[in-house]
Amino acid sequence: MPGLGATMGRGGATMPQWDLVQSDCIVIQGSDMAECHPIAFRFALQAKERGATLIHVDPRFSRTSALADLHVPIRPGGDIALLGGLIRHVIQTESFFRAYLLAHTNAAEIVGDGFQDTEDLDGLFSGFDPERREYDQSTWSLGDGARDESLVDPHCVLQIIRRHFARYTPEMVETVTGIAPALFTRLADTLCAASGPDRTAAFCYAVGWTQHTTGVQIIRAAAILQLLLGNMGRPGGGILALRGHATIQGSTDIPTLYNLLPGYLPMPDARERHTTLDEYLAAALPDADGWRNGRAYVVSLLKAWFGENSDASNDFGFGLLPRIAGDYSHLPMFVRMRDGGVQGMFVMGQNPAVGGQNARLQRAAVRKLDWLVVRDVFETETAACWYRGPEFESGDVSPREVATEVFFLPAAVAAEKDGSYTNTHRLIQWHDRAVAPPGDSRSEAWFMVELGRRLKERYAVSDNPRDRAIQALTWEYPVDDDGEPDATAILQEISGHRVSDGQGLRSTAELRDDGSTASGCWIYAGVCPSASENRARARQADPTDGGHHLGWGFAWPDNRRTLYNRASADADGRPWSERKRLLAWDDAAWTWVGGDVPDVSAPPGQGASDSATPWGAPAFGMVPGGRARLFVPSGLVDGPLPAHYEPIESPIANPLYGQSTNPTAMLFAREDNRLHGRADRRFPHILTTYRLTEHHTAGGMSRWLPWLAELQPELFCEIGSQLAAEKSIRHGDWVTISTARGSIEARALVTERVKPFRLGRRWVHQVGLPWHWGFQGLVSGDVVNDLTALVADPNITIHEAKALTCEIAPGRRGSRG
Template sequence: HRVRIGLWSNFDAYIISLLKAYYGDAATKDNDFGFNWLPRVTGDHSHYGYWLDMQDGKMEGLFVMGQNPAVGAANGRLERTALSKLKWLVVRDMVETETASFWLDSPEVKRGELVPEKIATEVFLFPAAGTAEKSGTFTNTQRLLQYRNKAVEAPGDSRNETWFMYHLGRRIKEKAKRNPAPKNAGLNALTWDYPVEGEHREPRVEDVLKEINGWTVSDRKQLPHIQNLKNNGSTACGAWIYCGVFPEANRNRANERAPKDLLGHGWGFSWPNDCRIIYNRASARPDGTPWSERKKLVWWDKDKKEWTGLDNPDYKKDLAPDTPDNLDSGVGVTGLGGARPFTLHSDGVGWLYVASGLKDGPLPTHYEPLESVVKNPLYAQQNDPAAQKKERPDNPYAESFGDPRYPYVLTTYRLTEQHTAGGMTRTLSHLAELQPELFTEVSPELADEIGLEHGGWARISTARATIEARVLVTRRMRPLWINGERIHQVGLPYHWGYKGKAKGDVVNDLLAISEEPNVRIMETKALMCSVAPGRRACGTGGSPVPSEQDQDSLTAADFVRVGQASRLSHMVRGD
């Protein structure tokens, strides 16, 4: 990936430092620092890519940690069915999720599509520590690392990810050591020498963070800045963007809690180099003076001949604004000159027009969703031609545009009281009580048109599945007016599943597996559906119709027991 100009010109320093962190003394210049030991990308290893491979019998095993794809992923029916094709499945979670129990109580088992006695998948369910029960870091979308300290011990046999991954790696290395074949050379060279402590022989998370920050190989002195990384094997660094988070042996900047200014310096660490606003050189004019005195971030100090300001400059500190660019033959950030702030780009500019890299064109344009009730109003090309539709018999689509079977627009979203696939919230009494049932939001106009009653039942269908939900008639869900035609839209939160204290059909069963071409995000916010009053027939949708007794028995008394009390000990299940 190394390029001549811009910040990526240092890629060899980043990758060689990473390889030294991986392989230690075994990584030398003579063996390209162990580069050939790295696993290679051999196919589509994105979530939906390998899940379709799983469905087609091309995978043997899977680790699922902190996820619940049986509920949280598109085309949940395919996701659950694919799990039955594995030889083994490892799930680490705080509760038994739908993914862990797909073989026992999934809708496919209830419908007879999967038979537990015939499922060969051996499921290993490991109880996991919760957020307050382990130390570690969070990194949010503003690039801020914040360290958290363990508040309480995890109950029973629950363990954190550090313990699990360390001991899994240790056992794999012990096995590889007994077989010094060439295929095991990378495993045998891998450094896995973290000190352990306590009854459970657990590595200290801060030791891992120190390695991620990086050090000089000769004396293990922590590195304070990305610019300290070298391409000669003298530095080791687990992730170059985090270099500086642990600049000294006893200074964990992610754990600092003394903010000094409005940008938050002194509270956590923002990569890279604790720059709170990335590319902040753009806050100054080409001559180095602020565009706005009120919103200034960094500026050129003519006396000190360096960039300074309210933020750490995301720029070469001594690169003067009047330094001419040399895009044709210049090297590194200096080759960009002093007035091109976007240093990760080889031309130093912001790329509102993306000349290369995007797979569907240099500028965003409008395409209709893969399932749409209307024609594209701009041109004949209805959908993004570069989108990955993944259409197959177990992932069908409605006819777009205007399939008469599915006249309404469907969108999905989240709720404040629930979290993603619901494993951490539907199992907690107070949150389950706040949102006890799956519901669908419809407009008063649609309710009147098809006979839906507020608080009653509706069944929602797509080309993939049929589910049922309680009806919430609300002005929030307004009809769309497109080309003079009224088109109804339907809303569904997607947090429910068939386990926990608050149960409901799996909304993501309705969705198709599809991916946009650049970063492979699935299309979940716009598709086609039908809606009708009443409950679905047992066996046609996400889960069997519960009895009236089941529906009516969810009272306050059911919420006395908190979710953690149901935490599982070791559980190993198979056929």
């Protein structure tokens, strides 16, 4: 999310999936879209049928590659080097969209004199503290707001970017990624030819970009590239963030992230000046046009949560919100748990004993808990890791040594409950329960509502200040005869209403900061505009492929399908071209017209001064200044611009800089999380992990289903024929893959679809592993994440599972542990 959010203001996909049909070129990188998002991939194929060029950049030749016009094999971990090379190509050949840059980006803004780039400091930006391994960002400022419309001032953003990426030549790209210069040039020329006033290109990515210690900056690099080409906010253009699994977008919207309140409002922080609501608003929300109603978003949330216990006299209950005081994200939490710092945990919709990085450490952490609650439809590895797993087979652990009390509670599957999904392009869609859940199985809504009810009963007469928030919660939800909460009523609370009469809200513009409106998530305002209307149920598609389908589901915010669509028009509100028309300013009607909901502030009254002319309203109003930020002066902890750093475990040193890896990456250096040294000869091969169509993430919903289990019954690893010959491995043989964290066994799939990479004077082999297996279920296999390490991107602590190093040998593991 921060890669897109810091650049343009929102962390969501900028375009709907179906808008791919209007693309002239689609680059799929960081995703095996045909394998992992086959429903969305049909729109890419429709675009190809209409003449678009389909390009797949991926280490392996996969199902997506087979249907692409061009496959570009890339060494895992080389994405920023490639994207940086493309940025250099666009600037060197002057293929950038100059008018778009001046109107809608900060390309012309002047960077302060104190800024020093990676070019000056051999891979570091100015302000780095080597002891704290963090940056003082004060020198990254954009000066006093001065601009150079000619784009030639050496301190303007465009020229800073030109110098920053100057060394990312085709030859350097080849050294880092293994992509030959001729193939790189073909990719670059194709992308540039498909961009401009009359043409647009799209990028599609998934966890192949995010799961790196530079994941946020990879996405930043793609955003810079797309802005230079003028592809953001336009039909067939943008960045489609393909989410990792069903309703993962919704889980961050509402959210399950420790540092956010619903709607991407920052969680109050005990370390910041967040004592009162006013202090919090001043410190936490951006000074941007799109946040000018931010107080209403927060106050409406407080009214939804605390009802009559929220009014102006008590700061609308702001003091009842908890404060964070550190990093409580997944990886640091499990390290703290492993060290005995966490007493209990609820696990719902997750299986960290298989899906967690350095899963052996995470299983050991679970066994340090006093109590564990697992809600699932099958006894997953997490529920069973107190008595089963490779540690027990090897004799390293005995169930008698585990004091954790485990509560395994049966859950309901999607077809057994009502609710909504919010998927890839921010689209909320409703689904109805088909059958009742069997036996004692219950939905998550039932569990959370019932747990909340019992906690409120328990603390009803408490005089402990810490219990006041639970006492103040509004917690009256209608239920059916089985006690299941009405999911529609919950969505209505999230959507929002007027406090005085309960009338639903139609848009975010109706939210008020005086306590007269309540909304559980401001970006969802309008999904239930009345008691009888649930727009997530809407199923009215447009009759043509190029439609926006405003009648199908509801996309936040305000049912807008293409984010930043104001950028589809020039500074005067005129479309860049008729072929790529989306919005236009109609002076006679004094409004924006087009097929989508305008992503722009409401126009001032007719006759307002020229300085307030509506067609001059910013296209990127969620960031300060209203222009997309090619150079980010704040908001990211590892730099204002992307720079190529090697993965923490890499077969080579960084060819670009003396600073080899991300200097701010989270490493969790400890004995049970041993890391490989740079170019460690014990682990000479590249390891990357991925998913299969037939299984789902950690396997909790697929390895117990006979049909899916039969389709992919056994863990395998993909290796190229050259590596197989060197190691005397035949197709179907057992092999052992090892890292410093452990060893696993799998069947060898020897294939020509996996090739070695020429990096400088060396050839480096790769090993590919799907990670869906565990020790439970109808089909089982070793846990691939026993190989991965706890290392993370410093912005969001997402792990690095797409690029590490390993050894592979013929034969089975000698020890089951």
